[in-house]
Amino acid sequence: MRDSQLNEPIARLRQDSIARLRHESTARLRRDAAAELCQAEPAAGSGVIESWDLSVGVDGPGTRFVVFTCGCPLRCLYCHNPETWRMRDGRRVTVDEVMTEVDGYRRFISVAGGGVTVSGGEPLLQPRFTGELLRRCHESGLHTALDTSGFLGDRASDALLADTDLVLLDIKSYDPKGYRRLTGASLEPTLRFARRLADLGRPVWVRFVLVPGLTDEVENVDGLARFVATLGNVERVDVLPFHRMAAGKYARLGLTFPLADVRPPDRALLDRVHAQFAAHGVTSV
Numbered sequence: 649m650r651d652s653q654l655n656e657p658i659a660r661l662r663q664d665s666i667a668r669l670r671h672e673s674t675a676r677l678r679r680d681a682a683a684e685l686c687q688a689e690p691a692a693g694s695g696v697i698e699s700w701d702l703s704v705g706v707d708g709p710g711t712r713f714v715v716f717t718c719g720c721p722l723r724c725l726y727c728h729n730p731e732t733w734r735m736r737d738g739r740r741v742t743v744d745e746v747m748t749e750v751d752g753y754r755r756f757i758s759v760a761g762g763g764v765t766v767s768g769g770e771p772l773l774q775p776r777f778t779g780e781l782l783r784r785c786h787e788s789g790l791h792t793a794l795d796t797s798g799f800l801g802d803r804a805s806d807a808l809l810a811d812t813d814l815v816l817l818d819i820k821s822y823d824p825k826g827y828r829r830l831t832g833a834s835l836e837p838t839l840r841f842a843r844r845l846a847d848l849g850r851p852v853w854v855r856f857v858l859v860p861g862l863t864d865e866v867e868n869v870d871g872l873a874r875f876v877a878t879l880g881n882v883e884r885v886d887v888l889p890f891h892r893m894a895a896g897k898y899a900r901l902g903l904t905f906p907l908a909d910v911r912p913p914d915r916a917l918l919d920r921v922h923a924q925f926a927a928h929g930v931t932s933v
């Protein structure tokens with residue numbers, strides 16, 4: 649037998665076992681994710697966060713003070729913040745502590761037309777903390793944004809949403825099967841939350857990560873564009889090209905990055921997707 653004849657089945661076996669290992673590690677992560685739903689929220693006035701940071705242009709308008717909460721009930725295959733998945737890995741802080749930090753940047757972010765964004769992880773896993781933080785920022789005149797998958801939208805009270813100037817709503821796929829494959833969870837709670845935000849007239853930016861082979865089917869994008877067009881409160885759709893920049897984080901955390909072999913979308917695919925949103929009268933950037 650020639651070397652090439654021998655190497656081919658060995659390579660296939662290696663691919664099979666890598667795929668199996670990936671599948672097993674993803675299944676384990678998703679069991680972990682379900683456990684996050686049972687985590688008790690810390691006492692009133694405090695929460696668990698991973699960090700805070702300043703960002704420009706990606707987490708809402710202007711320069712943002714972004715608070716990354718810890719704990720998430722999803723395990724998206726492309727997640728670039730795996731360090732925020734488990735509440736027990738975060739650090740406990742009070743709302744007062746965060747506000748003291750925000751105050752240090754207040755002038756800077758106000759002049760730059762920005763505000764405060766609560767992101768994660770999933771901020772609605774800690775609705776009391778998130779709600780109080782949004783209320784304190786909102787009452788003090790800062791623009792507020794909530795970055796959420798919407799999966800726990802039922803946990804957001806109307807009062808919390810009234811203190812939220814903008815919701816960054818991640819609709820990861822419009823195909824229920826594709827959504828489950830990507831996140832391990834059901835799509836319906838997110839769509840229900842989107843409709844509720846529309847009924848309440850809260851401004852929304854939808855975020856959609858474009859992943860070749862996972863979210864790029866014509867029907868999927870078309871369905872999402874049609875759905876968004878019916879809402880009436882969506883100011884824009886951010887089409888976020890998938891990237892592999894988080895691969896190093898996964899390696900440091902001893903995790904397998906499940907999409908290591910997937911390439912970012914090319915210009916032609918991005919143009920096609922933007923054209924699909926435009927065809928439904930939806931602004932995408």
Ligand code: SF4
Nearest residue numbers: 720722723724727769
């Ligand atoms: S919802 Fe966000 S933080 Fe949670 S797994 Fe998905 S991408 Fe990561």
